[in-house]
Amino acid sequence: MSDPLDALQAKVRALREEFERALGEARDPQGFQAVKDRFLGRKSGAVTGLLRSLAGLAEDARRDAGRELNALKQDIEARLDGAREALTARSRDERLAHERVDVTLPGRPPVLGRRHPLTVVREELEEIFLSMGYEVYDGAETDDDYHCFEALNMPPDHPARDMQDTFYVAGHSGALLRTHTSTGQIRYMLSNPHPPVVRIICPGKVFRRDDDITHSPMFQQVEALVVGPGITLGDLKGSIEAFLHALFGPQYPVRFRSSFFPYTEPSVxxxxxxxxxxxxxxxxxxGTGWLEIMGSGMVHPAVFEAVNARLGRMVYDPEEVTGFAFGLGIERVAMMKHGIDDIRLFYGSDLRFLEQFPA
Ligand SMILES: [Zn+2]
Known part of the structure; x- marks a missing residue:
């Protein structure tokens, strides 16, 4: 019969080997816990079981075996703690290596936005007019029949209205989206009756029932109005020439042709x-060598009379003051400046188009 202590020592050696194998296979905290439960668990741990079995040994053998088993227990605990620490250190090193910032790398520049090409053109126009002493006046995009047509010498049956069919606001009798910025002329004169000297531009959105490559249901215009004693067609020509030369360059000739608009007389x-x-x-x-750029003319006396009638007194006396007005499309200017042939590109929100313009 063999010595019980020898037999126990053989079991301890076998357990140590078993433990080393199990520890070598554990990869994460759960794995380590499973190893600990397997060897040191209170109920079914292998080492715990052996400790319990000591009760049947003689006192000397029990003391020696107990020392042996406690040493094994402490070794297992120490080896598990060491393995846990090594795992924590390794994962921290991996995280640090992963998160390391190379401060010598060039930065990532943020994508800068840019102004819309129509905004750029509108601001350029405003700058030119401001430098010529004009005031920038904001009109109203939703307007009414009076300001859009009637006060501009287009009574309800006037055929010129057909060319400016617009959008009406449902549920608001007479409310419409303005078809031209000329409404700004009327609004400004009505709200600034003293003195009867006017020098404004009115840039903004206008609306018509048109939609093709050169017409958009919404587009932008700039209206100009100059009123005062002794304003002549010569002033109109000089002002328009100065403006166009500032915008496009002095090398381009400017030509005036007679035309017709209900609210100007003569019209050019x-x-x-x-x-x-x-x-x-x-x-x-x-093939003509010329590009149509704007409509203009001397303010029709009927326009002054309509304003006076609404004011209820004579402020813009057609016998005392005269004036000129002109209007042009902002898209038309942008298309000419950049060689663009489809107006719809401006409103398509296509970055491939918009990013071609300088920031
Ligand atoms: Zn040409």
Whole structure:
């Protein structure tokens, strides 16, 4: 019969080997806990079981075996603690290596936005007019029949209304989206009756029932109005020439052709020497060498009379004051400046188009 202590020592050696294998296979905190339960668990741990079995040994053998088993228990605990610490250190090192910042790398520049090409053109126009002594006046995008047509010498049956069919606001009798910024003329004169001297531009959105490559149901105009004693057609021509030369350059000739608008008399259409071919004739100017750029004219006396009637007194006396007005499309200017042939590109929100313009 073998010595019970020898037998126990053999079991301890076997357990140590078993423990080393199990520890080598554990990869994470749960794995370590499972190893601990397997060997040191209170109910079914292998070492715990052996400790219990000591009760049947003689006192000397029990003391020696107890020392042996406690040493095994402490070794197992120490080895598990060491393995846990090593795992924690390894995962911290991995995280640090992963999160390491290379401060020598170039930064990532944030994407800067830019102004819309139409905003750029509108602000350029405003700058030119401000430098010429004009005031920038904001009109109303939702307006009414009186300001949009009637006060501008277009009574309800006037045929010129057909060219400016617009959108009406449902449920609000007479409310409409303005078809041109000329409404700003009337609104400004009504709200600024003293003195009867006016020099304004009114930039803004206008609306018409048109939709094709050169017409958009919403587009932008700039209206100009100058009123005062002794304003002449010569002032109109000089002002428009100065403005167009500031905008496009002094090398382009400006031409005036007689035309018709209900709210000006005489009325003139303004052409600019083609900026694409320099006047020789090309596809853009349809071989004429000229590009239509704006409509203008001397303010019709009927417009002053309509304002006076609404004011209830004579402020803009057509015998005392005269004036001129002109209006042009902001999209038209932007299309000419950048060689764009489809107005819808401005409102398509396509970044491939918009990013072609300088920031
Ligand atoms: Zn041309």
């Amino acid at each position: 259409e303004v052409d600019l020497g083609c900026i694409v071919c320099g006047g020789k004739g090309c596809r853009v100017c349809k």
